[in-house]
Amino acid sequence: MxxxxxxxxxxxxxxxxxxxxxxxxxxxxxxxxxxxxxxxxxxxxxxxxxxxxxxxxxxxxxxxxxxxxxxxxxxxxxxxxxxxxxxxxxxxxxxxxxxxxxxxxxxxxxxxxxxxxxxxxxxxxxxxxxxxxxxxxxxxxxxxxxxxxxxxxxxxxxxxxxxxxxxxxxxxxxxxxxxxxxxxxxxxxxxxxxxxxxxxxxxxxxxxxxxxxxxxxxxxxxxxxxxxxxxxxxxxTGGAPPSLEERQETMLEHLDMLCACLGQAKGILHMRKYLSAYIRGLPGAAAFRQEVCSEENYTQLQSLINLFFKSKKVC
Ligand SMILES: Cc1cc2nc3c(=O)[nH]c(=O)nc-3n(C[C@H](O)[C@H](O)[C@H](O)COP(=O)(O)O)c2cc1C
Structure with a gap:
């Protein structure tokens, strides 16, 4: 159309x-x-x-x-x-x-x-x-x-x-x-x-x-x-839901793009709006949300996200 x-x-x-x-x-x-x-x-x-x-x-x-x-x-x-x-x-x-x-x-x-x-x-x-x-x-x-x-x-x-x-x-x-x-x-x-x-x-x-x-x-x-x-x-359109890897990569990429768009400090704050939705439905989401939503350091935030997904893959 x-x-x-x-x-x-x-x-x-x-x-x-x-x-x-x-x-x-x-x-x-x-x-x-x-x-x-x-x-x-x-x-x-x-x-x-x-x-x-x-x-x-x-x-x-x-x-x-x-x-x-x-x-x-x-x-x-x-x-x-x-x-x-x-x-x-x-x-x-x-x-x-x-x-x-x-x-x-x-x-x-x-x-x-x-x-x-x-x-x-x-x-x-x-x-x-x-x-x-x-x-x-x-x-x-x-x-x-x-x-x-x-x-x-x-x-x-x-x-x-x-x-x-x-x-x-x-x-x-x-x-x-x-x-x-x-x-x-x-x-x-x-x-x-x-x-x-x-x-x-x-x-x-x-x-x-x-x-x-x-x-x-x-x-x-x-x-x-x-x-x-x-x-x-x-x-x-009938496509597959995301794999854990895809969720993790998309989340990290979103964070990087927000930092490029708004500067690192504002980018990290802005990312909080999306964080809980990205992990919705995954076990341990509530505890993870609490932890990441107070994190202000880029490298720490990145590793928290990586650790969260690593623990899911082990399960
Ligand atoms: C946080 C938020 C901001 C919005 N900002 C706009 C906006 O700037 N312009 C607009 O036309 N609609 C805005 N909307 C309305 C959405 O475009 C949409 O019409 C509405 O949320 C219903 O669709 P949804 O259920 O898919 O969200 C906003 C909605 C939300 C929740």
Whole structure:
């Protein structure tokens, strides 16, 4: 199928996740089968002002492609300026965040706050669509809360703006990440638009893909399921679970890439977010987590990881 002018085979993509999907996680997910990745959400204002934080979030190795940059803002003008800059820098597309439920984002009228007003949402999407040649998508939720579910209506309006595809995480802003995604809302979105649809929410197994394909999803976005488990993309297409060696090597490589990306001290701290997920389900995981999560020395951390896996192989 075609998405962002790209030909995708499995339709498996890595979700934008603030604080997680920097280039090390993206590169590992690509290796195991993610066909497309997104940056975490970036402030369009920060992009326009070229703040250091935003520039850092855009750093990537040459092989980190195709890559869609996700922007959040409440200003169509800012979104257009940022999108033009990103187009000049050779990114593969822009996604506009209309789903972030975080207070400091919605308070400014960005993220899920845009779901409250279809007209503003459409104006934003249309302005960006007209400002750049590259593909543009929008990521939405089911609505603001259970009494204002409007994703089907928003989808219909967004289609008229000429965007290339729509990503739907069918929980409301009020749901945050709780409860099951409201897949019945996703089906209603499908009825309202011919845009390619990317489904997001709790995707964990090949059965989930079949179910969502039957609801009309064209592509599948994996978020939390890929944290400390980049091989989920291989497993989703029927591939083997990782061997112990593969887990160990991937973990060590992730640590190295994070140190290269953020510097050693920050890289080690950042790795803590993934450590327990990498060893989930293995005997002794709880004790290991306690030990590694307080380790600040790179060489020590490396040997703790090696020792942990060595003990598993002996068992
Ligand atoms: C820690 C975290 C950060 C997230 N950051 C973003 C973000 O920057 N932009 C976005 O559109 N969605 C963000 N999301 C939502 C995910 O992209 C995804 O839609 C949601 O988590 C449901 O998919 P999952 O169950 O596969 O994680 C975030 C989710 C989590 C848990």
């Amino acid at each position: 075609m998405l962002y002018n790209l030909h995708l085979t499995s339709g498996l993509v890595l979700a934008p996740m603030s604080g997680y999907t920097n280039w090390p996680m993206r590169m590992l997910c690509r290796r195991f089968g993610a066909e497309l990745c997104y940056t975490e959400m970036l402030s369009a204002a920060g992009m326009v002002r070229r703040t250091r934080n935003t520039r850092t979030l855009l750093e990537r190795p040459e092989a980190d492609r195709p890559l869609i940059v996700q922007l959040f803002t409440s200003s169509a003008q800012e979104a257009c300026l940022a999108a033009r800059m990103l187009e000049d820098e050779g990114f593969d597309g822009i996604d506009i965040n209309m789903g972030c439920p975080v207070k400091k984002v919605v308070y400014k009228g960005a993220g899920a706050a845009l779901m409250k007003d279809a007209l503003t949402a459409a104006e934003m999407a249309e302005s960006v669509r007209n400002a750049v040649r590259m593909p543009v998508s929008v990521k939405i939720r089911a609505g603001w809360d259970s009494s204002s579910i409007n994703a089907p209506e928003i989808a219909a309006v967004l289609e008229t703006t000429g965007i290339d595809c729509l990503i739907v995480h069918p929980r409301t802003k009020a749901d945050m990440y709780r409860g099951s995604p409201r897949w019945e809302v996703f089906s209603r979105v499908r009825e309202q638009t011919r845009l390619p649809l990317v489904a997001s929410g709790d995707i964990q197994s090949p059965e989930d893909l079949s179910r969502l394909r039957a609801l009309g999803a064209d592509a599948f976005m994996v978020g939390r399921g890929a944290v400390g488990r980049p091989w989920i993309f291989r497993e989703l």
